[in-house]
Amino acid sequence: MAPTDRPLLAVLIDADNVPARHARKIMREVQSIGEPALRRVYGDWSNESLKGWKDPIHALGLVAHQETANSRGKNATDIGLVIHAMDILHSGRFDAFVIVSSDSDFTALVNRLREEGLTVYGIGEAKTNEALRNVYNRFILIENIPDPDTPISTKPKGKAAKALPLFREALEKIDSEDGWFNLGQIGQAIQARHPDFDSRSFGFAKLSALVAALDALETRKDGNRLFVRLKE
Structure with missing residues (x-):
């Protein structure tokens, strides 16, 4: 290294x-x-x-x-x-x-x-x-991949909904005692099954921004860590 x-x-x-x-x-x-x-x-x-x-x-x-x-x-x-x-x-x-x-x-x-x-x-x-x-x-x-001098444009929120099945699939693969899942673990689980997964495909520069656009998910922060769960 x-x-x-x-x-x-x-x-x-x-x-x-x-x-x-x-x-x-x-x-x-x-x-x-x-x-x-x-x-x-x-x-x-x-x-x-x-x-x-x-x-x-x-x-x-x-x-x-x-x-x-x-x-x-x-x-x-x-x-x-x-x-x-x-x-x-x-x-x-x-x-x-x-x-x-x-x-x-x-x-x-x-x-x-x-x-x-x-x-x-x-x-x-x-x-x-x-x-x-x-x-x-x-x-x-x-x-x-954005061009160095061109910011990522904001895509319609509706495009984010296409990512929801990937999150549901990942959550089923991860164990949780209280129903909350670490966003980093979710991202790894999705990437392991779908190597070409990228939040930018849905119009969001970061995974956390994509999650925030999904009405079916809710989030909470614990220090610097972001946790996610499906809304009841």
Whole structure:
């Protein structure tokens, strides 16, 4: 573990699959998770479609890896990323991986990393299929990450109601002597079953704000801890 107690992250970005315009906010999100000590981006840089990555690579301190496709239809970027991921895994230096891609071809890689006991975060677009989302410990939608200079807009309260079944499901899985549940435990229970759960999907920057918008739930504070229960 790093001296700051922040987990050391190995960040691997599939440039073929992620638009360069998202790079800044993605790295900002990654820094909220831990210390991105290794930050690599993979692609065939002779491809004109990747020229937008030039500025983010320099501005964000990313290390670009050239993956030349020697034949049509073969994804050299995916293969190069996977090979490097296994090398990084066996180095034993990192606490967690962050895979930035919407490509379901990385499902087996994520499973392999988790088999070694590492936490694996995924970041990708809404087009990412459910199978890949669910294999991660946590999956973050790029669309949910705010641009650094743009505040999260307030969404209609009605959208929060779609989250209520997730809370009900979580509360059934947690034991409580008095009917009150720690919000942190609730969040962990929802995340364990739904790795792509994010309060921002419902229009709220924080889990506590989402809870406050649900009329079926009530809250109380005990010091810095927030407790939740279903209204009778």
